[in-house]
Amino acid sequence: MFLDSWSIALVICGLVVFFMMGFAARSAVRVLLYWDPDSDSGRQIKLENEIWLTSTLVECALGVQILSLTVFVLAADHFSGAIVGAMCATGSLLANDFGVPALTVKIGGVFLYGFWIVLHQLDIRSERYPLVRLKYIYLLTLLPLLVLDLSLGMMYIAGLEPDIITSCCAVVFGEAVGGGTNLFAGFSHFLSLLLLYGSTALLFILGGLLLAWRRIGLVVVFGGVWLWFFLLALVVITTLFSSYVYAMPFHKCPFCILKPEYYYIGFAIYGLLFTGAHLGMSVAVTEPLRQVVGLEEVTERFQRRATLWSLVLLALFTAVSSWHYLRYLLLGGQG
């Protein structure tokens, strides 16, 4: 399926990210080899300038990665038209062994590039650039992920045969439809709702505590709960909220909510969830930086802001994602 427009778009996205991160890595190697803050040599000035190149490249790469994630899901949806048995993106993602790993790695990329940008933003606030080395070592460790991302994407496309029979999302996520495999069987509605809203409440409490009275343990717990909440929310959106968006009890698909038929509500839901989770986890990720000379204050200020914003986004997420469900409860599914 390499000759499909969507495949080509995916490959272009992948190559653009690869190209940008590749260039950034080249700077990283040079910075790691030659960085010398005590020198006024032309090389040091050049390296200081290259910091802006790398950060711009990583920022662009993050943008393209988010785009590429969107294209990946929309492409899967498009492929479903050509794969027998697949009726939406879920079906085509399951068409071979590389679909879901490719998606996971892409999502991972979004978070990891995001953390790099957080590091960078903190670093440039201190006059000594204390994180330069850490930042660039981190950048280099992202390279394998980048290669993995690109190759999984390619293998997924290469492995798509138009006549492979796959399952459709009604079978994968549906509850006991004709004995099909059910990924999340055994999750009762009540339990998952309880977990989701419980975690939401927990996050609010933890966040409130953090803003008033910060302790290291609390910070780590906050980040951890955000990670848990992120995964949980993905599951609950898939198994529960989505079917209320579609107003079809057996249509449980995490991707179809991105479609124009549902007013692109999925973009709002996932956008809020991803940004919120990213900020929430950044609070924990940046905790060690509070030990770095010159960054104590900056980090603390960032953490406070990130905590606050992650809570705001959480509130918005809860409102937007539960909207269809609540409307169903209140209006009984009418209108």
Add this chain to the structure above:
Amino acid sequence: MSVLARHLNILDHTLSSLWRRRLKNLSVLLVFAGVIFLIASFQLVTRALTETAEQALVAAPEITIQKMSAGRQVAVPLAYSEKLSGIFGIRRVVPRVWGYYFDEVSGANYTVLGLERDRMPASGQLDLVLDQGESPAPGRSGAALIGRSVQQGLERKGGSLLSLFRPDLSMVSFTVAGVFKEETDILTNDLIVLDIDDARDLFLVPEDVATDLCVYVANQREVPTIAKKIADALPDTRVVTRAQIRKTYQVVFGWRSGFASVCLLTALAAFVIFAWDKASGLSPEERREISILKLLGWETRDILAIRLWEGILVAGLAFVLGCTLAYIHVAFFGASLFRPVMVGWSVISPSLRLAPTVQLSQFLLIFCFSVLPYMAATVIPAWSCASVPAESALGGV
């Protein structure tokens, strides 16, 4: 001092500097808009064709049965439909007689379709796609519904009766009961719809066979199961479901547009090189301007922001311009620039009207094909411009 205000100021500065260098920027803009125009036109054409085909499929039977012999399609005995009576879920089995008719006078190839219209569930919809006239009463012989190119052939000859020759060269004539609409041209342009008995008569097909059998199914979800049962019951047939036809269409269209995209990528590559070149060349005045700005307290990243904004503005404008022109080209001029290239399609329907639907995902695709490579090509030159040192504007005259 907010980030937003800083960017707004820089954007303002960028706009005025773009305007000052409008000639240089206009050339990039126009070339880029041209590339986007080509890519977008192609995407919209493919999309419109796929959609038209899709619409046409809606009326198609869920399952078609063809008899195969020695790897070729042969006539199906009508007796086969009785063998299917044991399968639950089948609403109706209707025979069809159809084939191709070469008209020696006009040199055109028509598709002749003989239907048993009174037994087909969707036959009422035929009237909806007729431009003039109405479909004859079911079973009435001697009347035909024809597509527009058939009608044009008829007008050129000057007759009102459609005269066709049997294989033994004896002539049959039909009155024209109706003409299909322009919108369905992709399917009906060269079509002649007859009553099934008329078609038998024309092609000299025996009474007890048909070209294929259409199977109508009550519940869509059961189609694959029923198709499988039919295939088991009638081992010498090929059973084609509507979904399979659609997927074949998609693969073919997708492949074609993909292939064309690869060709267009060559144009894009040329443009990217051009953009890189334009973005990395700095005139002495521009160099001086950058170092003056730096002396006045602009950071490297402020200059970088100017350059990136410049890229975004040019690319955004080119994108809007290219896409708009492409839409006009496809919707109002029938993609006339592509006529010579689209060999396969132009033969099917020489005067096809396309109505591309505007979908966000379409534009996302076009964006990935055009703006993304452009951005990738301009980021690094933008940075190297921004790293002009401040001191180069100092000192001597």
Add this chain to the structure above:
Amino acid sequence: MLIELEHVTKVYNQGLANEVTALREVSLRIDDNSMVCLRGASGSGKSTLLSIIGCVFQPTSGRVAIAGKQLSRLPDRFLTLHRRRYIGFIFQNFNILPALSVEENIMLPLVPLGMRPMVMREKAAVLMERFGISHRRRFPAGQISGGELQRTAIARALVNDPPLILADEPTAHLDSRLSHEFMDFMADLKAAGKTIVITSHDALVTEHKAVDRVIDIRDGRIHVS
């Protein structure tokens, strides 16, 4: 604005064939609210010294402190941040962008500060009024006279209200009337509490009554006279 330099050395293109030592072991102290003139022949290192004081680049070795803040060994970015807050530059050839209008030129240092356009216009208007160039507001800077150019350059150096004004051979291309006028403006600024450093070998400048101190530079070394 107290300026302290200790053993400042600047070597251009260190380690390369075209290595030039522009400053050697310069130690210097410039008091707050004073006007100092750096005098020396062409190529003696005046501009280099002024650039180091003006945070344009780092010395190769030695220490620089301005208003108590250590500036040596600071990355380029923070030098810039410091420069745009504390320092106003007036260049030998004024370095005005000819395609921009007078007003736009004056507002340039404010643009990356994220100030609202209204505020920026107001600040520029006040300065244009003060230097009598309001009627040239919308003129492209390439089309105004030498005197107006000079006033535009001074207005631009003052627009972010820096405590330290640096001028690199400002009178080199001016006739004596404009040179006098320039020095009078500088005297006013000094009276307003600014610290001013001017490089020049123009007697008209060095002999001006507002100049507190003249520092001679020869071959990158300071000669106390």
